[in-house]
Structures are given as structure tokens and as C-alpha cells.
Amino acid sequence: MTTSAPSISGYRPGSDALRRALLRLAALFVLLCGLGMAGLPAAAQGGGGPRLSVVTLDQEALFLQSAFGRRVTRELERDRDALAAENRRIESELIAEERALIDQRAALPASDFAPLADAFDRKVQQIREEQDRKGRALQIQLDRHRQRFLAEIGPVLTDLLSERGAQVLLDRAAVLISVEGIDITGAAIAAIDARLGDGTSANSPLPSPGAELPAGDDGVADPGVARQ
Numbered sequence: 439m440t441t442s443a444p445s446i447s448g449y450r451p452g453s454d455a456l457r458r459a460l461l462r463l464a465a466l467f468v469l470l471c472g473l474g475m476a477g478l479p480a481a482a483q484g485g486g487g488p489r490l491s492v493v494t495l496d497q498e499a500l501f502l503q504s505a506f507g508r509r510v511t512r513e514l515e516r517d518r519d520a521l522a523a524e525n526r527r528i529e530s531e532l533i534a535e536e537r538a539l540i541d542q543r544a545a546l547p548a549s550d551f552a553p554l555a556d557a558f559d560r561k562v563q564q565i566r567e568e569q570d571r572k573g574r575a576l577q578i579q580l581d582r583h584r585q586r587f588l589a590e591i592g593p594v595l596t597d598l599l600s601e602r603g604a605q606v607l608l609d610r611a612a613v614l615i616s617v618e619g620i621d622i623t624g625a626a627i628a629a630i631d632a633r634l635g636d637g638t639s640a641n642s643p644l645p646s647p648g649a650e651l652p653a654g655d656d657g658v659a660d661p662g663v664a665r666q
Contacts, residue, residue, distance in 0.1 A: 491602070491603055491606070492606040493604045493607055493622045494607070494608045494616060494620055494621050494622070494623075495608075496610045496611070496621070497609045500626055500630070503627055504634075505631045505634070505635055506631075508636070509636040509638065514579060514580055517576055518576060521572055521573060521576065525569055528565060528569070532562060536558065542554070587634075590633075591633075594626065594629050594633050595607060598626055598629060
């Protein structure tokens with residue numbers, strides 16, 4: 439038996455949900471504006487009082503598009519590519535070793551084969567943990583580079599705020615609504631490049647790719663050994 443679809447004439451899918459979302463956004467914006475005014479001194483709320491000037495920037499772009507960030511990205515991509523190539527080489531060697539071990543299985547009693555298989559599994563696990571540590575060390579390098587970058591650009595951003603007569607700097611990702619002309623990302627990148635360059639003149643010590651770190655679960659693929 440065929441049933442007819444219910445009539446939905448005049449209904450636009452999603453329109454009610456979109457309208458509700460826009461209303462909630464507008465209400466939130468009004469609330470934030472009200473809270474901001476409530477936090478200002480009475481003189482600042484009046485027409486003749488001081489005005490709070492705000493500028494924004496894209497914090498992620500600030501790092502990635504700066505000469506400092508581009509250098510760090512290049513170096514880490516190079517190191518990650520080298521680590522990936524090493525992982526592929528090790529995996530290929532382990533697969534070959536596993537196949538040779540499986541070939542011995544038919545000629546060995548189970549009591550002789552089991553210790554060999556266990557030793558191979560331990561070797562694979564040890565290699566996986568070592569390669570994991572190398573990968574995490576690279577992430578630590580990136581985090582430390584970012585920390586150093588943020589520490590050193592403080593004076594540059596302070597100067598930019600002073601030049602523009604601004605009192606507040608916000609990450610653009612945290613801003614709901616803004617007007618044109620308040621984003622200073624491009625100007626900040628230019629000023630940072632002029633002050634820091636690519637940062638090679640005073641690099642802080644960073645962990646080597648093999649630095650000791652807590653063991654993890656990911657890494658070189660475990661080819662495993664067929665036991666049955």
C-alpha cells in the first residue's frame with residue numbers, strides 16, 4: 439500500500455531554526471554591549487567621556503604568516519617529513535623481519551617459535567614508543583617556539599596599540615561583530631618582522647626529536663606475528 443506524503447506547502451526547511459539562531463545572536467550582542475557599558479565609569483558612558491578603543495588581530499595568522507612562524511613551520515615540516523620517512527623505512531624492515539619469522543614457523547616446534555615471536559613483538563613495541571617520543575618532541579618544539587614568539591611580540595603589539603590610540607587588543611576569533619578598520623594583523627606582522635626577523639639570532643634551546651617523553655599509543659605500524 440502506498441501512502442501519500444504529508445503536505446508541507448508553505449514551509450521552508452530550516453527557516454524557523456535560522457530565525458531563532460539570529461534572534462539569540464542579536465540578544466547576546468545586546469547583552470554584551472549592556473555589560474560593557476555597565477563596566478565603564480559614568481563619565482565614559484556619557485557622550486563627553488573617554489571612549490574605549492579596541493583593535494583586533496588574527497593570532498594564528500600572526501604566527502604563521504610572520505617570518506618567524508614561516509621559518510619554524512619550514513623546519514618542523516622538514517623534521518616531520520624526515521620522521522615519516524624513517525617510520526616508513528622501519529615499518530618495511532619490520533614487515534620483512536615478520537615474514538622471515540613466519541617462514542621459520544613451519545620448521546620450528548611451537549615451544550621454540552613462541553619465544554622468537556614474543557621477542558619480535560617486544561621489539562615492535564619498543565620501536566613504536568621511541569618513534570612516538572620523537573613525534574611528541576616535535577610538537578613540544580612547536581609549542582615552545584610559539585611561547586617564545588608570544589613573549590617577544592608583546593612590546594611590538596604595545597607600540598601598535600599606542601600608535602593607534604587603542605586600549606584593548608582582542609583575538610579576532612573571539613569577536614562576534616566588528617567594523618572595518620579595526621583589524622591590525624597585517625600591520626602587526628610587518629612590525630614583528632622588522633623587530634624579530636625570522637628569530638634565528640637568539641633561538642632558545644629546544645628538545646631534540648629523541649627527547650625523553652611519556653610513552654604513547656601511536657607510531658610505527660605493528661605488523662604483528664600470526665600465532666595460529
